Amino acid sequence: MIRAINRKLLRDLWHIRGQAIAIVLVIASGVAIFVMSLSTYSSLDLTSQTYFDRYRFGDVFAQLQRAPDSLVSRIREIPGVSQVQTRIVKEVTLDVPGLPEPATGRLISLPESNETTLNALFLRDGRFPEPYRRDEVLASEAFMVANNLNPGDFIGAVINGKKQELKIVGTVLSPEYIISLGGGAIIPDDRRFGVLWMDDESLSTVYDMDGAFNDVCMTLRREASLPETLQRLDLLLEPYGGFESYGRDDQLSYSFLSDELSQLKAMSKITPTIFLGVSAFLLNVVVSRIISTQREQIAMLKAFGYGNFHIVSHYLKLILSIAGLGILIGIGWGGALGISVTEMYGEFYKFPLIFFQLDFRVVVIGVVISLLFAVGGTFRTVLSAARLPPAEAMRPEPPAQFRATIVERLGLAAFLSASVRMILRQLERKPFKTALSAFGIALAVAVMVLGRFSIDAINYIMEHQFSIAQRQDITVNLVEESDYSAFHALRNLPGVMHAEPFRQLPVRLRYRTLEKELSLTGLEPDAELFRIMNADEKRVPLPPEGVLLSEKLAEILHIKPGEEIRVEVLDGRRQTTKLRVTGTVTDFSGTNAYLSIDASRSFLQEGPSISGAYLQVDEREMDNLYRQLKETPRVAGVTILKAARESFQKTVGENMLKMNVFNIMFGCIIAVGVVYNTARISLSERARELATLRVIGFTRAEVSTILLGELAIVTLVAIPLGLIIGYGFSAILSSALETDMYRIPLAFKPYSFGFSAVVVMVAALVSGLIVRRKVDHFDLISVLKSRD
Amino acid sequence: MSPLPHPEKPTPQKSVFHARGLTKTYDMGEVQVQALRGIDLELFEKEFVVLLGPSGSGKSTLLNILGGLDVPTSGTVHYLDQNLTAGNDAALTRFRREHVGFIFQFYNLIPSLTARENVSLVTEIALDPLTPEEALDIVGLKDRMDHFPSQLSGGEQQRVAIARAIAKRPEVLLCDEPTGALDVQTGMVVLDAIARVNRDLGTTTAVITHNQVISQMADRVISLSDGQISNIEHNTHKLSAAELNW
Ligand SMILES: Nc1ncnc2c1ncn2[C@@H]1O[C@H](COP(=O)(O)OP(=O)(O)O)[C@@H](O)[C@H]1O
Ligand SMILES: [Mg+2]
Secondary structure (H helix, E strand, O other): OOOHHHHHHHHHHHHOHHHHHHHHHHHHHHHHHHHHHHHHHHHHHHHHHHHHHHOOOOOEEEEEEEEEOOHHHHHHOOOOEEEEEEEOEEEEEEEOOOOOOOEEEEEEEEOOOOOOOOOOOEEEEEOOOOOOOOOEEEEEHHHHHHOOOOOOOEEEEEEOOEEEEEEEEEEEEOHHHOOOOOOOOOOOOOOOEEEEEEEHHHHHHHOOOOOEEEEEEEEEOOOOOHHHHHHHHHHHHHHHOOOOOEEHHHOHHHHHHHHHHHHHHHHHHHHHHHHHHHHHHHHHHHHHHHHHHOHHHHHHHHHOOOOHHHHHHHHHHHHHHHHHHHHHHHHHHHHHHHHHHHHHHHHHOOOOOOOOOOOHHHHHHHHHHHHHHHHHHHHHHHHHHHHOOHHHHOOOOOOOOOOOOHHHHHHHHHHOOHHHHHHHHHHHHOHHHHHHHHHHHHHHHHHHHHHHHHHHHHHHHHHHHHHHHEOOOEEEEEEEEEEHHHHHHHHOOOOEEEEEEEEEEEEEEEEOOEEEEEEEEEEOOOOOOEOOEOOOOOEOOOOOOOEEEEHHHHHHHOOOOOOEEEEEEOOOOOOEEEEEEEEEEOOOEOOOEEEEHHHHHHHHOOOOEEEEEEEEEOHHHHHHHHHHHHHOOOEEEEEEHHHHHHHHHHHHHHHHHHHHHHHHHHHHHHHHHHHHHHHHHHHHHHHHHHHHHHHOOOOHHHHHHHHHHHHHHHHHHHHHHHHHHHHHHHHHHHHHOOOOOEOOOOOOOHHHHHHHHHHHHHHHHHHHHHHHHHHHOOOHHHHHHOOO | OOOOOOOOOOOOOOEEEEEEEEEEEEEEOOEEEEEEEEEEEEEEOOOEEEEEOOOOOOHHHHHHHHOOOOOOOEEEEEEOOEEOOOOOHHHHHHHHHHHEEEEOOOOOOOOOOOHHHHHHHHHOOOOOOOOHHHHHHHOOOHHHOOOOHHHOOHHHHHHHHHHHHHOOOOOEEEEEOOOOOOOHHHHHHHHHHHHHHHHHHOOEEEEEEOOHHHHHHOOEEEEEEOOEEEEEEEOOOOOOHHHOOO
16 A cells, blocks of 8 residues: 555646656666766776786886897895796787788787797687797787787788798787777877787797897786886986887877876766756756645645654655656666677777676766765755744745836836746846746756867867878888988889988987976978977977977976977987077977987987888889888888778777767756656746636747747856856866877867757757646646636 | 434543643744743543634634644643653654544645545544444435545535534544634534534533634633633533524
């Protein structure tokens, strides 16, 4: 038997079902986004941690020119070091069947035993190479899949100047390459960059590296201090052309993933807070209205002996039923979204296995937070219901107080029709509630803007990086720095219309106590293919002397333009010099330093030399050029910008489309939730008034105008406010997501603002029309008869 | 209408309510409204009292205080041995739950509940209630039990309210202008139901009205004016509702 009081609850709920559903959806959206982002977070975290643990992903990494194996014992003596692995790592040019252009391969020596080594490989398919086989390799899964390769297929490679056929015998995954980024690339291009593993003996023989290594990786014991270890390792490696060692946080694929994870975390905070905040407000509005229409019912219940506790729990039950349903739907929805988003990530990042986990704690936290919002937003109202003195509640609420609005007091009354006056007075009578409604709708706009932000930002970066700043078709990297004859050779390749040389130099920049290692880029001052551009798309001129730094780099080093920075060359020669910082450039990825190629020459005291060239190529000669490049031993790698961009957009574009659909959906849910609720409530508050107007001869349209005009004004005020709030949220998110590797620009397209505004306006219009239908079907008699 | 469960003849002897020096002042900011200005009052077991007086004379205020809906500014009210003015909110709630049935001018039914469910609302928290069906039978609405208030006329709604008030077998029935919103004919049916409850169940009953005619049904008529008792009159000859001359 359901108790009568609970029947009342159910029927009250049924009575406000439209509003309740709107609120349920808002809560469900908030909970879903929360559960989705955190369950994706914890799934990726669990998946990657398990992977890193089981496959012994290194803690410290370093590259060097060449050191004898005897150095290993000294590395082991560094306090805190647990396991050390040395390797030979070489970049090669690949000739992939079906790919016209040359690809870049990273060839890594295979350790003796995959069972005990660091960064162990997971064999997805095929087998490991036979010992001493120079022609057998393993290849990374991403590369295999992107190029439609299978174990047993052959690829060509230029190894130490000699073109060779390699047989791929197995497909593998490595914890070092959950995402494969080739040298300098900021986005993965799995067709044109692949990681290959070859028998250690064979690789060292080909490269003449017997008894030597050029890459170290190690794990640390729990108590070890990372900075100290790095310092000691650098000291050991320095005589052998060591580049600065680094921990996981600076390991490319790891930091890519951790950026992604922090993005998910940030997302789990901002957006659900908006939704739950709006839901608290809506609940409050609805419950306040219910309580004020039920004053006499409450008084009656009290007169018959229902206590305060009963009253409070009665209305709390109402709130909790709505919130509870929202939470339940949100958890299920969020879990389902979490699975599909985790799978989406699983296509992007390469793991042997993906564990999906809907962390119990996440669910509990989600439930607790949403309940806090729901109850917190309404508790005072509910308490005030219990506090209603029973005797007083028997007397009907006094008539609402109205007065002339500001517009009228300003003497403009003559210009206003009676309807407009009613609308304005209504708005002004409850300024706080009006403001909250406007704020709620503004948040709907803000959610849309926030959703457009990442789309616009990615597009902007792509545009900026790939068509405005960098206009070359191909970037060719040479195996080692070469003199200008190499540049002339590149320029004379078939189809090359224009070529510009560049010089890459591994350096350490020092300013006072701060330092940063990076690759200094020497460019021609009047370069037309690779242009240094500010975020605002203004070209930054390259000074004849001195360096230009990424703004981020200047920030890290605490250096200002005009000051001098110390530059130490890290490859063997070890020159040091001082250069003046002539300016900064606001760029989006990496920490870069540029100088004129002549300036680099002069302080290196060497003749003209280059590391590679940017080429602009005649489309029709492309295949010809590719064929030649594949055969050129001195070419270490080729980057084809457009291709990289296209492949990235293919992966990311699809996901962006999905995201956009979600944003529209979520924005609409909030907008409908707020507008529909506001309209229903004012309809209920003013039913008598509006019915009276109908009786005295107002048309339906006129009456609806009075009701909906109020909402139209609120919506119109809310939209610009929402655009501003959305911009603010985006700014918060953009700075929360800023890392050394990426800066995300607040580069909105005007379209996005218009789009957000229009979506919310349409949502408002639709909910307005639904409520209008109620006005059209007013039962005049019963509205007038009911004692409200 | 079916016979009542406990037919007894009322003999007003024992004092049920005992009020001394009641005042009630409403503080309206600048002005203070003195709703009651020193009321001494006794209500006896099983008696039928009518509170008479012009609008604003303090009748509702007095009834609310007696019923534990409100507290006086000064003075004391005893219900049997219980001092109502000494109790807190919880004690007043328990008092109302266990002993008092209210009937209001505007019925105050829950519109979302049927007649039966409106009565259940009270029987579910009472100690020794009638069943909702019994209570509705008493007021002659057995066949309208599953109707919602909006499907009932005003008089029927008020009879549901009476069923609701008597379902818990209250010791006292407090009615604030129960016929105020009804026409004469319907008002008579409602008054008759109240009088029958008083007579047959022996429930001490106080009815507020500003209608002189109704006072002829009472054992005693207490007249209020301007927050004070101006007159108390004993009726030697009680009329039934049907005999009233409107
Ligand atoms: N909650 C209240 N606040 C202010 N004044 C009140 C309140 N309740 C009653 N009054 C005033 O107290 C006086 C007595 O009211 P009431 O007891 O309702 O009179 P009656 O029921 O006899 O018409 C009136 O002047 C009324 O305005
Ligand atoms: Mg009154």
